[in-house]
Amino acid sequence: MSSLSRSDVANLARLARIDMSDEELDHLATEMDVILGAVARVQEVATPEIAPTSHPIPIHNVTRPDVVVASLSPQAALSGAPAQEDARFRVPQILGEEA
Amino acid sequence: MITKSAYEMSAAMAAGETSSVALTQAHLDRISAVDQHVHAFLHVDTEGALAQAKAVDDARARGEKVGPLAGVPLALKDVMVQQGIPTTCGSKILEGWRPPYDATVVTKLKNAGVVILGKTNMDEFAMGSSTENSAYGPTHNPWDLTRIPGGSGGGSSASLAAFEAPLAIGTDTGGSIRQPAAVTGTVGVKPTYGGVSRYGLIAFSSSLDQAGPCARTVLDTALLHEVIAGHDGKDATSINAPVPQVVKAARDGNVKGMKIGFVKELNGDGYQPGVRSRFEESLELLAKAGAEIVEVSCPNFEYALAAYYLIAPSECSSNLARFDAMRYGIRVGDSDGASAESVMNLTRQVGFGREVKRRIILGTYALSSGYYDAYYGSAQKVRTLIMQDFTKAFTSADVLVSPTCPTTAFKIGEKANDPLAMYLNDIATIPVNMAGIGGMSLPCGLAPEDNLPVGFQIMAPAMQDQRMYTVGAALEAALLDQWGAPLLSRIPALAGTQ
Numbered sequence: 001m002s003s004l005s006r007s008d009v010a011n012l013a014r015l016a017r018i019d020m021s022d023e024e025l026d027h028l029a030t031e032m033d034v035i036l037g038a039v040a041r042v043q044e045v046a047t048p049e050i051a052p053t054s055h056p057i058p059i060h061n062v063t064r065p066d067v068v069v070a071s072l073s074p075q076a077a078l079s080g081a082p083a084q085e086d087a088r089f090r091v092p093q094i095l096g097e098e099a
Numbered sequence: 100m101i102t103k104s105a106y107e108m109s110a111a112m113a114a115g116e117t118s119s120v121a122l123t124q125a126h127l128d129r130i131s132a133v134d135q136h137v138h139a140f141l142h143v144d145t146e147g148a149l150a151q152a153k154a155v156d157d158a159r160a161r162g163e164k165v166g167p168l169a170g171v172p173l174a175l176k177d178v179m180v181q182q183g184i185p186t187t188c189g190s191k192i193l194e195g196w197r198p199p200y201d202a203t204v205v206t207k208l209k210n211a212g213v214v215i216l217g218k219t220n221m222d223e224f225a226m227g228s229s230t231e232n233s234a235y236g237p238t239h240n241p242w243d244l245t246r247i248p249g250g251s252g253g254g255s256s257a258s259l260a261a262f263e264a265p266l267a268i269g270t271d272t273g274g275s276i277r278q279p280a281a282v283t284g285t286v287g288v289k290p291t292y293g294g295v296s297r298y299g300l301i302a303f304s305s306s307l308d309q310a311g312p313c314a315r316t317v318l319d320t321a322l323l324h325e326v327i328a329g330h331d332g333k334d335a336t337s338i339n340a341p342v343p344q345v346v347k348a349a350r351d352g353n354v355k356g357m358k359i360g361f362v363k364e365l366n367g368d369g370y371q372p373g374v375r376s377r378f379e380e381s382l383e384l385l386a387k388a389g390a391e392i393v394e395v396s397c398p399n400f401e402y403a404l405a406a407y408y409l410i411a412p413s414e415c416s417s418n419l420a421r422f423d424a425m426r427y428g429i430r431v432g433d434s435d436g437a438s439a440e441s442v443m444n445l446t447r448q449v450g451f452g453r454e455v456k457r458r459i460i461l462g463t464y465a466l467s468s469g470y471y472d473a474y475y476g477s478a479q480k481v482r483t484l485i486m487q488d489f490t491k492a493f494t495s496a497d498v499l500v501s502p503t504c505p506t507t508a509f510k511i512g513e514k515a516n517d518p519l520a521m522y523l524n525d526i527a528t529i530p531v532n533m534a535g536i537g538g539m540s541l542p543c544g545l546a547p548e549d550n551l552p553v554g555f556q557i558m559a560p561a562m563q564d565q566r567m568y569t570v571g572a573a574l575e576a577a578l579l580d581q582w583g584a585p586l587l588s589r590i591p592a593l594a595g596t597q
């Protein structure tokens with residue numbers, strides 16, 4: 001049975017791009033242990049010969065004809081943007097820290 | 100008029116006894132009167148609803164042929180995008196967002212002349228079984244305002260039980276249509292996966308999510324089912340096959356010769372005595388109506404809950420990555436020099452609630468290198484075993500049945516700090532989502548110990564949704580005979596109304 005430490009949870013939060021307070025980390029670390037203990041039951045019956053199912057109704061290679069159809073106008077696509085500039089999404093700096 | 104069925108409302112409009120504008124106004128008035136107590140709605144689109152209603156009335160006046168639900172009002176779960184209408188999915192991270200397009204379900208509703216009253220409350224990103232996880236406060240069960248209306252679609256179910264709308268749209272990932280229906284004494288159907296388009300449904304767990312109809316009668320649910328179902332090229336998982344004839348089945352309701360299998364593992368220990376007795380009485384009624392009742396065993400269902408709480412969080416940790424503060428939704432901490440990553444981290448800390456963070460972290464762990472096979476991989480194998488259980492059970496029964504949930508509605512706050520206890524609510528509904536088949540919940544009485552509604556679940560093989568409606572209609576008719584009036588006629592009056 002694996003057990004998650006507070007620093008494991010902090011690492012997962014970093015991977016998931018969520019800042020967490022010390023209090024949140026403490027709380028989650030305790031909860032995760034309980035939840036993981038419960039969900040680990042799947043290992044009791046998941047033997048090697050069983051094929052995994054990712055999707056309940058198998059449908060393969062769904063495509064549509066390669067033709068141009070109506071889509072959102074730039075204005076509509078930008079309508080919910082937190083910030084925009086020159087008809088583009090304005091985002092915080094991405095490379096600044098390494099420059 | 101607001102306590103009538105959608106079918107009766109439609110007939111009254113066709114006969115000229117009322118108009119869609121009058122009907123819509125009556126529901127808007129009802130919302131104004133009671134929603135301060137119930138809190139089913141996050142947004143009411145008064146102007147838009149009345150405009151849609153007038154358009155239907157005008158079309159009727161011109162002698163145009165309109166659909167069977169034209170002019171009937173509906174409550175839309177806030178997980179569905181509607182162009183120009185605030186859509187939050189119960190989350191702070193989408194506060195103030197107005198989608199630039201309609202979900203396919205919304206397009207179909209509009210084309211059918213259904214009047215959309217507004218958006219209903221839900222657990223944040225549909226994660227929860229009580230609507231307590233909404234960032235905008237809980238919804239209250241109209242049967243007892245101190246209790247939960249189920250979740251995640253508690254707003255939709257409460258709006259039906261409070262007579263704020265005769266029709267509603269829900270979505271069901273692990274029971275979010277059926278469990279709210281059960282605890283509010285209403286009807287809800289999770290169609291076969293792929294039966295209703297997911298285009299414009301804000302994704303939680305893509306291999307499990309399914310939109311479906313909610314109403315107060317089996318026939319109304321079927322009428323709404325046929326409006327929203329069908330193949331959609333915009334959803335790659337949409338099934339390209341004719342829609343099952345659910346309205347015909349709901350009208351017919353003949354179970355003579357049908358084999359109904361009750362699932363041994365979905366009853367017994369952990370199920371409230373009043374839930375069990377109402378369920379067992381319903382089985383007797385179905386037997387009297389001519390069905391053959393058989394016992395079936397699905398031994399792997401006991402692992403379904405554990406598998407679900409790995410698969411759903413894994414898929415959600417990926418799906419919710421789109422909330423990155425760049426293209427829509429709120430943005431926090433975008434000051435001079437702040438990096439994109441720090442803005443993302445801060446926005447997600449502030450924008451997501453506790454349950455959403457819990458599931459994202461759980462999913463991130465289950466998918467991480469070194470743990471993938473033990474957790475996510477094993478859960479996918481359990482999914483195979485559950486599907487095999489269903490396949491085997493359906494060789495000896497046309498439909499399977501069980502109580503929809505182990506208990507009646509619990510108190511708001513009672514399980515808020517115990518995620519595992521909360522997850523147990525979905526123990527009987529989750530197998531259906533894992534296998535992608537159809538499931539219905541309809542009211543089968545009040546539990547004697549607390550006078551709260553009990554739900555009866557019917558499960559049918561993929562694309563055999565009509566079988567649920569046949570059995571549901573038969574049981575509904577038998578119960579109505581016994582009761583003399585619909586269950587909801589026994590709901591206590593809400594303070595300051597009626």
